[in-house]
Amino acid sequence: MTVQRRIPALLLLLLASCNPRPDTGPVVVSAIGGRPSYPDVNKRPADTTQRLLLDSTAQGLVRFDATGQIEPGLAERWIVIDQGRTYIFRLREAEWSDGGKVTAADVAIILKRAIAPPSRNPLKPFLTAIEDIVSMTDQVIEVRLSRPRPDLLKLFAQPELAVRHENPPGGSGPFRVSATAANSVMLRPAFDPARSPDDEVSEPGPEQNVQLIGENAARALLRFVHKDSDLVVGGSASDWPLVTMTKVAPANIRLDPAAGMFGLAIVKRDGFLASAAGRAAIAEAIDRPALIAAFTPDWGQPVERLLPDKLDSASAPSVSAWATLTPDARLADARQQVATYRLANPGEISLRMALPATPGGNVLWGQIGARLATIGIRPIRVAMNAEADLRLVDEVAPYDSARWYLATACVLCSDDAQTALTAARDAPTMAERATHIAEADAALAADVAFIPIATPLRWSLVSLRLQQWQGNPRAWHPLNRLRNDTN
Missing domain, CATH: 3.10.105.10 (Dipeptide-binding Protein; Domain 3)
Structure with missing residues (x-):
């Protein structure tokens, strides 16, 4: 009888220790890195904050989902022919951040620029099989290879191959930057140009927005412990000892099976x-x-x-x-x-x-x-x-x-x-x-x-409101795949 009375109390204690937060207001994400900005691939590799901003506002032809698997991005579907030497992508209807239509010609030019000199894109050495990227129609792109590359989609899903404009900066979504501050940006779900004019479109609720903050590991940990954020990403062996010195509930600490x-x-x-x-x-x-x-x-x-x-x-x-x-x-x-x-x-x-x-x-x-x-x-x-x-x-x-x-x-x-x-x-x-x-x-x-x-040690701190977060071999967690109703 005594044991039966204790069980509910223990469960309450456990739930309290798991740092629950109400599912209201924007999802606040602390990325261990510098301030949110678009990286200059001619100078240095992007850090976690920059890569998340790229992935969130300027997706590539394909993307990673919450499990690290390939899902559609700008391309709604694709086929591989010629014994793996030709990839053909059909683009969905999409808009740049200024409202202009994304065309296959735009995408081809941007991708070719990303893998050509003087770009220092870290993926460039693994894309040497690409002979050409051409627009076949306004919505169809063909990637021609000199040699078969079965893993090409995983490279195209990386933020380093996000398709974005330089001026104005940004891409096709799934988010738009709605406000900026010194070390953070507010991201709002992007408008879907493919919807029917007759569709009833509800205004996104505040909880569908994401505030992306770039800061060092110590600040990110303190923000999470004080319940001022919902997620800390970009953790590695470099800053793991800080986790062990901070009062974070074990249920909030997640490790990726990173390859x-x-x-x-x-x-x-x-x-x-x-x-x-x-x-x-x-x-x-x-x-x-x-x-x-x-x-x-x-x-x-x-x-x-x-x-x-x-x-x-x-x-x-x-x-x-x-x-x-x-x-x-x-x-x-x-x-x-x-x-x-x-x-x-x-x-x-x-x-x-x-x-x-x-x-x-x-x-x-x-x-x-x-x-x-x-x-x-x-x-x-x-x-x-x-x-x-x-x-x-x-x-x-x-x-x-x-x-x-x-x-x-x-x-x-x-x-x-x-x-x-x-x-x-x-x-x-x-x-x-x-x-x-x-x-x-x-x-x-x-x-x-x-x-x-x-193997690489990759860790995150995850609040219970983020039910779609999943550890994966890529150690990558798209900001539009954190809550169950996000786009």
Whole structure:
């Protein structure tokens, strides 16, 4: 009887701890990044706030839905023909932010500009198969490829390929900017030009608006804890320690099953890092389970190979020789490599490690730096943009190709690996591409060109009013897919 009386009280406590908010007023979103603005792709990659603004006001041909799957954007439907070498998109009726009609010619020009020099679009290296983008009619676009690319839609869904005007700035929706402030914008659902004149169109309620705020992680956390926001997005390992120090209910903390890379790129190949054995010693020294536990056990399993799965490779993922050793054997081998190097090169061995100047960067420095010291290497911490020997890579995969992982890992890699990667890029058939990808994977594993540690840690804080939020491998959460009645 006592237990029965306690259950309702415990449920009330749980609900209270989950930070419930009434579903009234605009959805307030704190994005960890700078102020909301349109990025200049000729200068630097967009941050989370900029990417969300792009995705919300200037969608691409297709978009990601709440689960990270492809859904229509500007294109209402599409077909793939010519053995995967031609994509034909039929555009829906859409308007620019100034009310002008979006035409296929507009879209073709904008997309070609996004992937041509001098654009520094980060997706450009993975779009080299595009030969041309042409408008066939006012509503039909054809994308012609020199080689088949089955994952092209996932690239077109990225905010970096959003279709937008420069003047006035903006695109076709699904939102319009209705008001701006120093670090925020108010987004209002866009007018649907395809509706019938006879349709009864109700004015969007305030709860269908979204206020997008760009701020640092600490401010975003405080805003959420004080119930002044409904969602925090863009969280990574860099700022995760702040979550553990803040009183956020566990039910509000969500982790994405993000696919991608988290590890150390070899950016200098001299001294101790000139040999594959020396690079392997660094990989052997890192205690991955302890590093992950220092953040959260919910992060996932340690990663010891470049590819998460076979993907579009002809072979199963290659494994470096060091990864086949037991933890004790790895540490012993790493110490032996340091001792052997010192016999030929007397003196101190030091390595510069570029890590973010954030709480998460501090944890990484403590974990990795201590392990390097254990094998006899003096670690030196430097800024992310400074000259370094090792540099943190923390990136979510934009699409599911093994070549993305291998090309991202190959900051500096062997001639064999680079040759195989180039051959994979230029392969005329998917079978040949898969063979060259497998060759590149094997070469990179033997070369120890990258030191994998984990998958990317991506977190959000989500209020209970946002019932459509779902974790997904892209770690992407469109602002029009947060509430059940949003467009």
